[in-house]
Amino acid sequence: MNILDGLNEEQIEAVKHIYGPLLVVAGAGSGKTKVxxxxxxxxxxxxxxxxxxLAVTFTNKAAEEMRGxxxxxxxxGASFHNVQSFDNSSPWVKTFHALGARILREDGALxxxxxxxSILDEDDGLKIIKTILKELDLKEETFSANRVKKFISSxxxxxxxxxxxxxxxxxxxxxxxxxxxxxxxEKLKEQGLLDFDDLIVKTIFLFRRETEILKKYQNRWNFxxxxxxQDTNRPQYALSKxxxxxxxxxxxxxxxxxxxxxxxxxxxxxxxxxxxxxxDAKIVVLNKNYRSTKNILDAANASIAHNKxxxxxxxxxxxxxxxxxxxxxxxxxxxxxxxxxTTIKRILETKNQSIAVLLRTNFQSRIFEEFFxxxxxxxxMLGIKFFERKEIKDILAYFKxxxxxxxxxxxxxxxxxxxxxxxxxxxxxxFKKEDGISPQRKKELVRLMKIAxxxxxxxxxxxxxxxxxxxxxxxxxxxxxxxLGEEGExxxxxxxxxxxxxxxxxxxxxxxAVLKLLEESALLSGDDEIKENKNxxxxxxxxxxxxxxxxxxxxxxxxxxxxxxHSYNDTDREMKLEEERRLFYVAxxxxxxxxxxxxxxxxxxxxxxxxxxxxxxxIEIKDKIIII
Numbered sequence: 099m100n101i102l103d104g105l106n107e108e109q110i111e112a113v114k115h116i117y118g119p120l121l122v123v124a125g126a127g128s129g130k131t132k133v134x135x136x137x138x139x140x141x142x143x144x145x146x147x148x149x150x151x152l153a154v155t156f157t158n159k160a161a162e163e164m165r166g167x168x169x170x171x172x173x174x175g176a177s178f179h180n181v182q183s184f185d186n187s188s189p190w191v192k193t194f195h196a197l198g199a200r201i202l203r204e205d206g207a208l209x210x211x212x213x214x215x216s217i218l219d220e221d222d223g224l225k226i227i228k229t230i231l232k233e234l235d236l237k238e239e240t241f242s243a244n245r246v247k248k249f250i251s252s253x254x255x256x257x258x259x260x261x262x263x264x265x266x267x268x269x270x271x272x273x274x275x276x277x278x279x280x281x282x283x284e285k286l287k288e289q290g291l292l293d294f295d296d297l298i299v300k301t302i303f304l305f306r307r308e309t310e311i312l313k314k315y316q317n318r319w320n321f322x323x324x325x326x327x328q329d330t331n332r333p334q335y336a337l338s339k340x341x342x343x344x345x346x347x348x349x350x351x352x353x354x355x356x357x358x359x360x361x362x363x364x365x366x367x368x369x370x371x372x373x374x375x376x377x378d379a380k381i382v383v384l385n386k387n388y389r390s391t392k393n394i395l396d397a398a399n400a401s402i403a404h405n406k407x408x409x410x411x412x413x414x415x416x417x418x419x420x421x422x423x424x425x426x427x428x429x430x431x432x433x434x435x436x437x438x439x440t441t442i443k444r445i446l447e448t449k450n451q452s453i454a455v456l457l458r459t460n461f462q463s464r465i466f467e468e469f470f471x472x473x474x475x476x477x478x479m480l481g482i483k484f485f486e487r488k489e490i491k492d493i494l495a496y497f498k499x500x501x502x503x504x505x506x507x508x509x510x511x512x513x514x515x516x517x518x519x520x521x522x523x524x525x526x527x528x529f530k531k532e533d534g535i536s537p538q539r540k541k542e543l544v545r546l547m548k549i550a551x552x553x554x555x556x557x558x559x560x561x562x563x564x565x566x567x568x569x570x571x572x573x574x575x576x577x578x579x580x581x582l583g584e585e586g587e588x589x590x591x592x593x594x595x596x597x598x599x600x601x602x603x604x605x606x607x608x609x610x611a612v613l614k615l616l617e618e619s620a621l622l623s624g625d626d627e628i629k630e631n632k633n634x635x636x637x638x639x640x641x642x643x644x645x646x647x648x649x650x651x652x653x654x655x656x657x658x659x660x661x662x663x664h665s666y667n668d669t670d671r672e673m674k675l676e677e678e679r680r681l682f683y684v685a686x687x688x689x690x691x692x693x694x695x696x697x698x699x700x701x702x703x704x705x706x707x708x709x710x711x712x713x714x715x716x717i718e719i720k721d722k723i724i725i726i
Contacts (some may be wrong), residue, residue: 322338
């Protein structure tokens with residue numbers, strides 16, 4: 099097998115560019131993952147050590163797919179006999195957060211970070227904030243936990259410290275936020291916790307202070323690849339630039355037309371300005387689409403051409419012309435739901451196809467779910483995180499506390515999973531080794547400490563999956579779930595699924611295996627939870643569908659105010675409209691064979707019936723669609 103087999107001219111150009119900065123502008127369905135994986139394989143064929151290559155992406159699913167593809171290329175390549183086996187010397191393929199976690203576990207001690215730190219999830223982060231708001235006697239209506247948490251996150255992503263912010267804080271509100279942030283950091287430090295932002299931000303601060311550590315990683319990774327570069331935020335951009343600064347061998351892949359995550363802090367100007375950051379950058383444009391028919395691409399190209407802030411390109415079809423995009427104008431949302439369900443049922447009666455219904459917002463799903471249930475159409479909602487289920491977090495809390503004895507949140511969850519009737523005040527006293535605990539409660543808590551000690555010993559001698567199974571049984575959690583009847587049995591099945599999932603970590607020894615499991619479970623996104631079940635219709639938001647493809651796609655709710663989504667209070671209306679148009683472009687380019695669009699003349703939202711104007715996005719592509 100030749101590494102360049104099956105690549106088009108532009109893909110080959112990108113793969114063979116070894117030294118110096120490279121920007122690959124990869125349109126939807128143009129084979130961007132193929133370019134990255136083949137480029138990594140090509141570098142190895144040029145006798146570049148695999149472990150000197152780093153590829154960074156955004157989801158565990160994407161990272162796993164990338165690893166698998168690289169492994170397959172290497173295993174099939176006859177020209178790799180002079181390269182160490184993939185398993186013994188591998189390219190580094192990580193998500194941004196997993197990369198930060200790896201660096202901090204290896205060298206964070208220089209920054210006062212314990213290698214066994216726990217990763218704080220969103221729910222537990224909000225719980226800490228709520229505790230702080232109570233301590234400060236602040237009302238939830240004025241200072242909501244969610245608002246405070248978002249504020250702290252936004253400041254961290256400015257790459258400033260609490261002390262930096264304190265110096266600029268003027269007025270009542272900023273000073274209250276500064277105090278809340280200070281207490282938040284203290285509580286995380288006390289418990290050996292890092293939140294998601296810390297994984298990248300503290301890595302940058304570590305590199306700024308310990309330049310020799312930065313040089314260590316610059317020397318380790320001589321060739322860096324960044325996937326979905328348009329979705330990088332300020333810290334991710336800064337980390338990428340720091341790692342590549344000494345050798346300039348950075349390849350970024352992305353598409354300004356698919357930048358849809360500004361609400362997460364993504365800054366798509368990072369990709370627009372790449373050739374300014376790296377003046378000698380080579381630019382390769384991939385505009386051959388291997389996914390969609392010509393008629394679908396014509397509609398997508400006609401839409402995105404209305405955006406001014408972009409890297410200009412038109413997607414070229416490789417597949418046949420196909421059917422035109424169809425538009426159904428419904429009287430109301432009920433008629434829209436009936437149309438979608440009836441059409442899908444008719445399609446599935448003739449041929450099994452992968453089908454998705456794409457929504458602008460989650461609240462739209464109800465009507466489609468109702469019609470699918472009535473019509474006997476199998477469906478699933480995408481984006482629910484498996485590891486956020488209570489029973490999963492309960493079991494993993496035992497391991498988090500066993501490895502990190504300062505983790506009070508995990509200790510608290512462990513102590514009442516199953517419920518042992520131990521209150522928060524009693525737990526706090528025991529945790530801080532204070533008096534005033536009843537003998538009965540103390541006996542129960544001592545037994546919990548014994549369980550934690552046993553887990554630590556078992557980790558050393560037992561496979562990761564066996565440890566989880568043992569804790570499930572010995573803690574009493576299995577019997578507790580069984581006592582809940584059918585619902586408890588289903589929840590118990592979820593824990594058993596974790597045991598199965600953990601088997602892939604059984605190849606690692608001791609703490610390393612459990613830390614890998616805990617880290618991956620904490621960093622999974624909703625995109626990582628998508629099931630490859632072709633027999634069910636997927637209902638999902640357009641944001642969650644990015645990166646996916648389906649034979650047939652329904653894009654629904656195409657009305658002004660809904661898609662594009664906006665309110666009269668929006669500032670920067672034009673900028674937001676362009677992002678909404680990019681979102682529409684992403685929706686259209688998920689479709690491989692057939693595209694159905696729909697809108698409703700009236701729609702009931704929050705109990706109020708409203709007449710709606712047709713989405714301007716439909717008007718912009720009216721010559722590319724047929725009304726049915």
